[in-house]
Amino acid sequence: MNHDSVVEVEALRFQQEYRQTHPEVTVLDPPDAIQHLHNRQSMLQAVADMDLSLSYGKVGVPKQLVIKKDASSISEAVGNVGLKLPLVAKPLVADGSEKSHQLSLAYDKYSLQKLEPPLVLQEFVNHGGVMFKVFIVGEAIKVVRRFSLPNVSMWEVLKNAGIYHFPRVSHAAASADDADLDPCVAELPPRPLLERLAKELRRRLGLRLFNLDIIREYGTRDHYYVIDINYFPGYGKMPEYEHIFTDFLLGLVQSKYKKRTTY
Numbered sequence: 001m002n003h004d005s006v007v008e009v010e011a012l013r014f015q016q017e018y019r020q021t022h023p024e025v026t027v028l029d030p031p032d033a034i035q036h037l038h039n040r041q042s043m044l045q046a047v048a049d050m051d052l053s054l055s056y057g058k059v060g061v062p063k064q065l066v067i068k069k070d071a072s073s074i075s076e077a078v079g080n081v082g083l084k085l086p087l088v089a090k091p092l093v094a095d096g097s098e099k100s101h102q103l104s105l106a107y108d109k110y111s112l113q114k115l116e117p118p119l120v121l122q123e124f125v126n127h128g129g130v131m132f133k134v135f136i137v138g139e140a141i142k143v144v145r146r147f148s149l150p151n152v153s154m155w156e157v158l159k160n161a162g163i164y165h166f167p168r169v170s171h172a173a174a175s176a177d178d179a180d181l182d183p184c185v186a187e188l189p190p191r192p193l194l195e196r197l198a199k200e201l202r203r204r205l206g207l208r209l210f211n212l213d214i215i216r217e218y219g220t221r222d223h224y225y226v227i228d229i230n231y232f233p234g235y236g237k238m239p240e241y242e243h244i245f246t247d248f249l250l251g252l253v254q255s256k257y258k259k260r261t262t263y
């Protein structure tokens with residue numbers, strides 16, 4: 001076990017003991033469930049297991065492959081599972097550090113050996129340059145549009161080679177809510193779909209405070225992909241978060257009070 005894992009295990013043990021010895025303290029979300037989101041493979045597993053297919057849309061995850069080590073075998077592994085180029089390469093660990101959010105786009109299979117495992121390779125899904133950030137606070141859901149990576153045409157894939165490191169889009173991108181966008185790209189995912197997705201994920205992840213990055217495959221009306229899930233995101237970008245958060249916390253206090261008085 002490396003130093004970081006030892007620290008994590010110790011932190012978990014401390015918090016579990018703390019919960020037992022301090023039952024009066026409300027734990028918003030359990031540390032082990034939060035930990036689940038720090039690995040890009042386990043992060044999307046709940047969405048993949050769900051395989052949500054409803055009358056108003058399908059939600060999945062992009063086809064992906066985890067490479068633990070040995071960059072020289074990536075090209076062969078990609079060929080074996082039939083992943084289509086271009087590929088988004090993401091560090092396996094997503095712990096908020098600068099390095100864990102350095103993503104790149106690989107255009108050709110010969111360059112794949114230049115990547116640095118451990119990483120997740122995901123098929124790049126064209127989505128018209130707009131993504132949806134879905135904020136979840138308990139039962140409340142808010143969705144906003146954000147600019148994202150533009151479509152990559154077949155022609156560009158053939159013309160380009162190598163690895164392109166791209167900047168952290170979420171930091172640079174301003175809100176796309178007021179932009180003059182193609183309505184097919186801008187249309188928000190249907191509310192019932194988001195509600196069902198959020199409900200399922202709250203249950204499967206065992207968390208109440210998180211967000212999802214969702215894209216809609218370009219040229220489709222209802223094929224959605226979850227590409228990222230973050231714990232306790234920057235809620236400052238969630239519209240009306242002040243009321244939503246206050247209501248959420250008050251609701252917790254009230255339910256705790258109710259439980260106590262029923263004894």
Ligand SMILES: Nc1ncnc2c1ncn2[C@@H]1O[C@H](COP(=O)(O)OP(=O)(O)OP(=O)(O)O)[C@@H](O)[C@H]1O
Binds near residue numbers: 103148
């Ligand atoms: N499979 C994909 N297909 C198309 N675009 C993608 C894909 N995966 C990621 N992207 C693009 O890359 C951006 C960053 O990806 P992702 O959210 O997974 O990384 P991150 O480092 O966790 O980012 P952040 O925490 O800053 O949101 C996305 O907002 C999107 O624009």
Ligand SMILES: [Mg+2]
Binds near residue numbers: 170228
């Ligand atoms: Mg993201």
